[in-house]
Amino acid sequence: MRELLNIQKETILSYFRESLFSINEKFENFQSSFQEVRRELDEMKSGLNFVGDVFNDKARAVEEKINKVHDDLSNVRKMQGKISSDNIELKLKSVDIEDRNRRNNLRIDGIVENSEEKDWEITKKRVKQLFKDNLGIEKDIIIKRAHRVGATNDKRERTIVLKLRDYEDKKTIMERAVKLKGTNSFLNEDFSFTTQKVRKELFDQAKIRRQNGYFAKVVYNKLIVHEFQENTRNTDVNPTCVNE
Numbered sequence: 001m002r003e004l005l006n007i008q009k010e011t012i013l014s015y016f017r018e019s020l021f022s023i024n025e026k027f028e029n030f031q032s033s034f035q036e037v038r039r040e041l042d043e044m045k046s047g048l049n050f051v052g053d054v055f056n057d058k059a060r061a062v063e064e065k066i067n068k069v070h071d072d073l074s075n076v077r078k079m080q081g082k083i084s085s086d087n088i089e090l091k092l093k094s095v096d097i098e099d100r101n102r103r104n105n106l107r108i109d110g111i112v113e114n115s116e117e118k119d120w121e122i123t124k125k126r127v128k129q130l131f132k133d134n135l136g137i138e139k140d141i142i143i144k145r146a147h148r149v150g151a152t153n154d155k156r157e158r159t160i161v162l163k164l165r166d167y168e169d170k171k172t173i174m175e176r177a178v179k180l181k182g183t184n185s186f187l188n189e190d191f192s193f194t195t196q197k198v199r200k201e202l203f204d205q206a207k208i209r210r211q212n213g214y215f216a217k218v219v220y221n222k223l224i225v226h227e228f229q230e231n232t233r234n235t236d237v238n239p240t241c242v243n244e
Contacts, residue, residue, distance in 0.1 A: 091194075095192050098192040102192065104163055104165070104166070105189070105190030106162050106164065106188070106189065106190055107159050107189070108130070108160040108187050109159050109160075110157060110184040110186055111126060111127070111130060111160060111185060112157055113158055120145055120146055120147055123148065124145075124146045124162075127143060127160060127162055128140075128143065134180055135173065135177070135179050136176065136179070137172065137173065137176065141166075142164065143163070143164060143165070144164065144165050145162065145163050146161070146162035147161060148160055149161050174187070174189070195220075198221045199218055199220075202218045202221070203218055205223055206223055206225075213227075213228070214226065214227060215228050
């Protein structure tokens, strides 16, 4: 009986040992698989971190390039603004220089043109005759040159542009230019194309001001306006320079 119990006990213990061994073996296999999965997860995480780092590096590089392009564009705009400003200033200086060179010049319209005016001297004589007959100037005004400008036109006499030696003579002539009123001749100062455009606009404004009861006068490239009653200037309009 005792021997039978020992056999059963040994059988049960053997079963438990085999079961425990099997469990341990399965646990070890599971642990090994778990470690493998964990290793793969770590590799994946490391790979993702690497990809993330690469992406971040590329993103930073792109951002730096964008910032550089933005800075370059900003610098280009600043340069464009300066060039534009310098160009405007250069044009204004050019206009001023040209007007100064024309300081002693006059323009005369309305003098009938004839075939003899191929020589400057003939044109000078005709201009001097106008000064004497219409303006009452007996003085022998020195004219450095006088010539017609523009293409020949059968419907309209070409303008005569003349350059005087003395500015004081020009002032005398302009003071007496009012005597040409009622004739077919017109006398004006000579300016650059740009200044002429500005003055034309100002004369149009002056006409409107006069119609509204104001005194209006164009002086070079400015419009001077004041009320007749007070005889004091209350408006000084500085025109914007019109580019050629």
